[in-house]
Amino acid sequence: MNQYRYADIQIGQTESFSIKITQDMENKFREISGDVNPLHFDDNYAIEVSNGKYQQHVCFGMLTASLYSTVAGVYMPGKYSLIHSFDEISFLNPVFAGDVLTVEAKVANKNDSLNLINLKIAIKNQNNKTVSKAKMKIIVLK
Amino acid sequence: MNQYRYADIQIGQTESFSIKITQDMENKFREISGDVNPLHFDDNYAIEVSNGKYQQHVCFGMLTASLYSTVAGVYMPGKYSLIHSFDEISFLNPVFAGDVLTVEAKVANKNDSLNLINLKIAIKNQNNKTVSKAKMKIIVLK
Numbered sequence: 001m002n003q004y005r006y007a008d009i010q011i012g013q014t015e016s017f018s019i020k021i022t023q024d025m026e027n028k029f030r031e032i033s034g035d036v037n038p039l040h041f042d043d044n045y046a047i048e049v050s051n052g053k054y055q056q057h058v059c060f061g062m063l064t065a066s067l068y069s070t071v072a073g074v075y076m077p078g079k080y081s082l083i084h085s086f087d088e089i090s091f092l093n094p095v096f097a098g099d100v101l102t103v104e105a106k107v108a109n110k111n112d113s114l115n116l117i118n119l120k121i122a123i124k125n126q127n128n129k130t131v132s133k134a135k136m137k138i139i140v141l142k
Numbered sequence: 143m144n145q146y147r148y149a150d151i152q153i154g155q156t157e158s159f160s161i162k163i164t165q166d167m168e169n170k171f172r173e174i175s176g177d178v179n180p181l182h183f184d185d186n187y188a189i190e191v192s193n194g195k196y197q198q199h200v201c202f203g204m205l206t207a208s209l210y211s212t213v214a215g216v217y218m219p220g221k222y223s224l225i226h227s228f229d230e231i232s233f234l235n236p237v238f239a240g241d242v243l244t245v246e247a248k249v250a251n252k253n254d255s256l257n258l259i260n261l262k263i264a265i266k267n268q269n270n271k272t273v274s275k276a277k278m279k280i281i282v283l284k
Contacts, residue, residue, distance in 0.1 A: 001178065001179070019176060025174045028170045028173060028174050029174055029208065029211075031170065032167045032170050032171055032174075032205065032208055033208040033209060033211050033212045034161060034209075034212045034216065035208075035211040035212040035214075035215040035216060036143065036215070036216060037143070037215030037216060037220075037221065037223060038221065039215070039223070039224070040215070049222065049283050049284070050283075060211050060215075061211065061225045062204075062207060062208050062210060062211035062225070063174065063208075063211075065204060065207065066171065066174055066175040066177075066204050066205075066208070067175060067176075068204060069171075069175050069177040069202050069203065069204035069205075070175045070176045070177040072177075073177040073178070073179030073181070073182070073202075074176065074177060074178060074179060078179075079179065079180065080191065081179060081181070082181070083203040083204070083233055084232070084233065085230070085231060085232040085233060086228060086230065086231040086232075087230065088227070088228065088229065088230075089227060089228040089231065090226070090227040090228075091225055091226065091227060141191050141192075142191070
């Protein structure tokens with residue numbers, strides 16, 4: 001876990017990590033959130049409702065977005081992170097169980113009066129397709 | 143699970159539900175996301191880093207935000223939901239294990255050319271304090 005302090009962080013600095021999405025993660029997310037929508041477990045429903053655009057159930061967008069928690073809490077800034085807000089989260093392409101996602105974050109700006117950093121983050125799949133993007137504000141506690 | 147179709151949905155329509163946050167949910171979120179930041183399990187660290195403002199570990203903001211998945215996928219519109227994006231998510235007050243959160247969503251607008259609804263959502267705790275707010279765009283698939 002990184003332990004960057006506010007003064008250590010440079011505009012333009014980047015961090016990244018990769019993670020494989022599994023059906024077990026999807027099941028745990030369903031238990032936590034209570035989001036029992038069939039798009040996220042029923043392959044036949046996903047094929048039907050998407051007119052064949054999806055060939056299987058689709059991962060929860062907010063499970064992909066849970067990686068924004070990780071990028072802040074473990075990588076940038078790491079230990080002294082406190083998430084303030086998002087200016088934007090978009091979901092651009094579907095994620096499926098088995099996909100390997102790579103999260104790439106860049107420090108876009110710093111606000112010295114609030115000890116706050118702005119991250120621009122993209123999440124790409126194993127085919128280099130962007131599946132989600134976000135602009136995130138994080139308070140650095142030290 | 144609601145099964146609103148796009149044509150059924152009225153601007154101003156509201157949906158709400160409540161859920162209790164537990165330490166088990168926090169542990170599962172940690173496993174899924176890989177966010178092992180001590181703020182979310184180590185009471186002593188949370189007290190120290192917040193200068194006593196927090197008396198115990200703080201729930202992951204993105205675990206609270208996973209309820210935005212549920213409001214779309216189960217309540218508004220329910221079955222035919224596909225999350226498009228968020229214009230904003232903010233975290234306004236800390237959430238702790240044991241808190242009972244109430245999610246209140248209102249249809250702020252509709253975009254007929256995209257079959258897209260705009261929700262304004264607030265999440266409040268058992269003391270009626272707003273802990274998170276969001277503006278969410280959802281495609282209604284039927």
